[in-house]
Amino acid sequence: SQQGEEDPQALSIQEGENATMNCSYKTSINNLQWYRQNSGRGLVHLILIRSNEREKHSGRLRVTLDTSKKSSSLLITASRAADTASYFCATDAGNTGKLIFGQGTTLQVKP
Amino acid sequence: GAVVSQHPSRVICKSGTSVKIECRSLDFQATTMFWYRQFPKQSLMLMATSNEGSKATYEQGVEKDKFLINHASLTLSTLTVTSAHPEDSSFYICSASGLGRNTGELFFGEGSRLTVL
Numbered sequence: 001s002q003q004g005e006e007d008p009q010a011l012s013i014q015e016g017e018n019a020t021m022n023c024s025y026k027t028s029i030n031n032l033q034w035y036r037q038n039s040g041r042g043l044v045h046l047i048l049i050r051s052n053e054r055e056k057h058s059g060r061l062r063v064t065l066d067t068s069k070k071s072s073s074l075l076i077t078a079s080r081a082a083d084t085a086s087y088f089c090a091t092d093a094g095n096t097g098k099l100i101f102g103q104g105t106t107l108q109v110k111p
Numbered sequence: 112g113a114v115v116s117q118h119p120s121r122v123i124c125k126s127g128t129s130v131k132i133e134c135r136s137l138d139f140q141a142t143t144m145f146w147y148r149q150f151p152k153q154s155l156m157l158m159a160t161s162n163e164g165s166k167a168t169y170e171q172g173v174e175k176d177k178f179l180i181n182h183a184s185l186t187l188s189t190l191t192v193t194s195a196h197p198e199d200s201s202f203y204i205c206s207a208s209g210l211g212r213n214t215g216e217l218f219f220g221e222g223s224r225l226t227v228l
Contacts, residue, residue: 025221035219042117042204042221043155097143097217099210101155 006089006102014110019076021105023089024069030092032065033099034074037086046074046087081111114138115207117220124195125228132190132223134205140185141207145217147180149202163186185209195227 005024025032031050037045049056049072051064056063062075076083080100086106092097114137124130134144143162147155159180161167167180177199179191188207192199202224206217 013131029184033217040202040222042115045217045219048175097206097216098145098157098160099206100157101147101153106152 006087006105007036008105009107011101012108012110013079015079017109018078019079019083019107019109021074021087021089021107022071023073023102024071025089025091025100025102026070027091027093029067029092029110032063032072033092034061034063035088035089035090036103037088037104038087039085043088076107079107079109081109083107083109115141115205115220117203117223118212119223120133120221121224122130123178123228126196128193129193130195130225131173132203132205132225134188134190134207135185136207136209136218136219139207140208141209141227142185142187143208144188146180146181146188146190147206149204151184151202155160155204158190174179190194192225195225198228200227 007022012073026073031048033048034046037043047058049063060077066074086104091103116135118133148158149155157170159167159169161182162179163182163185168174174176180187196207202222204222206219208217
């Protein structure tokens with residue numbers, strides 16, 4: 001079952017703008033991960049944030065986690081056309097690698 | 112990063128035939144592999160968890176006799192869609208975790224697109 005809800009479902013911005021995507025989940029987690037998927041391709045791991053962390057950065061990516069609200073956000077700063085893709089959050093309840101994915105946000109960055 | 116390879120990337124078959132998809136970990140020993148299914152414009156749905164040397168664990172609603180999973184070695188898991196029907200057409204993706212890899216981080220294959228005519 002899918003426990004992650006993401007919003008917005010679709011986001012269209014201009015190159016250079018920031019893109020923010022949100023993810024909510026229902027159960028307790030050990031970690032939350034964000035993945036990127038280009039159309040028709042596999043998933044690329046972006047960032048993992050553990051349940052005891054509140055914020056994490058990786059390049060132009062910033063992820064926050066609020067376990068009290070069971071939500072996470074992914075911010076992509078200074079977006080580029082190459083960032084156009086679908087972005088999924090995924091939660092791992094038991095550090096087993098068994099991930100439950102959110103519905104995803106489709107991001108379009110216009111050049 | 113670790114590399115997980117899937118083969119074939121695309122397959123078209125006739126209704127009633129069986130199709131095998133391979134998932135290989137190329138540079139690490141994958142103790143666990145996961146098989147996901149993704150319909151167009153939808154998210155990934157976990158189908159089953161495959162542990163090397165043991166029977167796969169299927170998610171609720173996934174027919175184990177329909178989707179045969181074999182994980183005979185630490186570098187290879189296979190998914191066989193038996194007696195495929197058009198409704199089985201989908202994008203199948205595997206992921207792997209294993210020895211020497213960070214806990215929680217998975218590596219995904221490029222996916223296999225199955226079209227059943």
